[in-house]
Amino acid sequence: MKVLRMGAGAGFQGDRIAPAVDLAERGKLDYLIFECLGERTIANAQQARSADPSNGYDPLLERRMRAVLPACARNGTRIVTNMGAANPAAAAERTLAVARELGLFGLKVAAVTGDDVLDRIGGFVLDETGSPAAALGDRLVSANAYIGIDGLVAALDAGADVVICGRASDPSLFLAPLVHEFGWARDDWTRLGRGILVGHLLECAAQITGGYFADPGKKDVPDLANVGHPLAEVNSDGDAVITKLEGTGGLVSRATCIEQMLYEIHDPARYLQPDVVADFSNVQFEEVGQDRVAVTGAAGTPATGLLKVSVGYRDGWFGEGQISYAGANCVERGNLAITLVRERLARFSGSILDERGELVGVNSVWPSTTGRGDPAEVRMRYAARCLDLHTAQAIGEEVEGLYLAGPAGGGGVTRSTREVLAIASTLMPADSVAATCAMKEVQHETV
Amino acid sequence: MRLYDIAHARTGDKGDISNISVIAYDPVDWPLIRDIVTPERVAAHFGTFDATDITRFELPQLQALNFVIRGALAGGVTRSLALDAHGKCLASVLLELEVGSDDIAPSCV
Structure with missing residues (x-):
């Protein structure tokens, strides 16, 4: 049975870069995923884009790409990331420029857009203010829908080596490669739910390998200074083993996995996602080796048809x-x-x-x-x-x-x-948000 | 005995909602945790929100509870004036909860 290897390159905008390089070089990965957008990050990025139309993407994009692209290209590892923030097209251009400098001719980079819904948010009532967004007047800065996997899968199907989006639900960055590789049906709620769980467990990077966990004398974590980022080995049924590279610090245990599974979760039986409502209520974790935890039992039910929008x-x-x-x-x-x-x-x-x-x-x-x-x-x-x-x-x-x-x-x-x-x-009908992808290839310079 | 002695915990945030997981180290302590760490006890421990602001979810196969607390983050990370605007420290505050006499070994309860 085919097993896909996916690693977490980053869990937030400012995350450490060295563990991502290690994964790119030694991880034998099929995919390296960088999740870099917090709730507020995209509003900040939108302000940066307003000041400079060629800006508005992750400030560490260039450093990260420069650090991991050579190894990823060498090892056939594809990259999926939301580092596009408020400007995925500009982030893709920047990535193409870096790849050209590195001599990575033929590398294909896709930008996925469609999450920006500022032009149609005005009439939607905001949960926190109880008023339509339009009432904010010129204080309104950004409105981005948490899109799902459509645009990401389209980019992967088209052959992109690097896929850059803005606001997408974090686990979707991991679900998209699974759907692309295994051809899961879009109403295969069980497998989609399992893919969401893999994404949810990995999206915060070191938070499942001993970070945000260590408590000396109570929950000891070996060599936390050199903590490795996690990777998952996922089979075509969506069952997975969470692990990390040999020689890295930290640990992967039943306890780190349970803490991370419940991180930022409300009802474990109804984790609302754009493509599925994931059900974690019967998940089991089993330690099957040193720093190896098998995860089974996730499920899913049909998506709600509504997308969360951050304003x-x-x-x-x-x-x-x-x-x-x-x-x-x-x-x-x-x-x-x-x-x-x-x-x-x-x-x-x-x-x-x-x-x-x-x-x-x-x-x-x-x-x-x-x-x-x-x-x-x-x-x-x-x-x-x-x-x-x-x-x-x-x-x-x-x-x-x-x-x-x-x-x-x-x-x-x-x-x-x-x-x-x-x-x-606020919530917006999913059919009023359409993701699109545009792909370019690194060309030899013509003089 | 404090909850800290028998359980670990982690806080997450979404807007103005904090969720705190509470997970038994030893399955033997699960019934005690399940019975004692109620929304009422949690609300009384924090003292700044009501039990009705809390929804508790049980995951018996993981010996874990998940508390979802609405209005716990002074407006949420983007506008809260708190030093720890995410409420990342709240799990540690919850683990200070007294859950029984020190004289009683957890496994005997």
Whole structure:
């Protein structure tokens, strides 16, 4: 039985590149998948594209392609990625240029588009605001549908070596090669559900090989510094073994797999995807060797016919300042600092929309009321969302002012501001979103 | 005994919804975890949302629970003012839950 080998090159925009190179060189992979788009990433990319029409794709695209293309071309490994972000066509052009520089003539690069639905989002009511998107007016930045595998499979069927899309559901990046290679029917809900599970397990890269997992003395992970990215060996029924390359750090175990299966999942029996509703409720994991876990039992039911759409919009300015206090009574001095900043910012009450003051090390992650003894030091943090940049700057300025006009012994002030890009979501009928793909080949330069 | 002693956990986020998985290290502890870590106990432990904001899913073959908590992330990662806007730390907060006397070995409960 044919077994497909798929590796995870990246699990987020800023992910480490060395493990992807290792997979490309030693993984004997059929596919190397880079998942690089977070909920907010594409709205940021859309702003970059607005400023420069040739931009708007992943800032690490060129570095990643330069690092893995030679080995992928040599080993016949095809690449699927959402690094196109807000501009897959420009990302494909950039990739073609890199491939040409590397002398990879004949390499085929496809751009998949169609996820951008900004032109038809206006009438859709947003879950978070309860109003139509059009009500956001000129604050509206982006609207991208989570598309499924149609455009990706078309690109693979056409022979693309590198397929670059923007917003697609993350597991679809992995499901598309499986459907292309094994010819799974588009109503074979069981196999589609299994393919989605493989994609879901791999899409966060090191999160299934010991990253986001290690807890010294409780959940020890060997050589986490050199953690390898995962790969899956998938058969034509969609059953898989999750593993990693020999010689890499980290671990693949039943425990890492269960944690990752439930990561960002709501109802395990109904994981809503563009092409299928995946059912993980009866999944089994079995350790079948060192760093080898067999996964079986996923299923699926028909897709809903609706696509999730992420809508990015400008939502004010964020301002923040931090300052440290140490030693006896540091918690009380930190709390005094919060009170002082709050009182001094009262003059901006009309343009501060939301604010919070907290002590890092005491109550910043959760407003815990249970005392655990006096900490040796605290870091006071004050943050606010403001109508305008001017007010956001005042937040950090008032924290900095504590040096001379605040509690005893405050030090190490940092401050920052940024524009807030908020994300809301809605659902759109799948038949109003059509993916298309365009492919080009690296040509010898003609003089 | 804390939940930390018998289970591991992971947090994920989608918009303003946090999901926290709770997974038994040893299948022997699964009945205790299933019976004690209820939405009511979880809500009381965090203290900032109600049990009605929580949906709990059971995966007995994996000895795992999945808690889906609506409105847990101060508006979600893109507009929250929290230092940990994703709520990545919330699983560790949940594992602080007291689940029984230290005198009782988990497997005897």
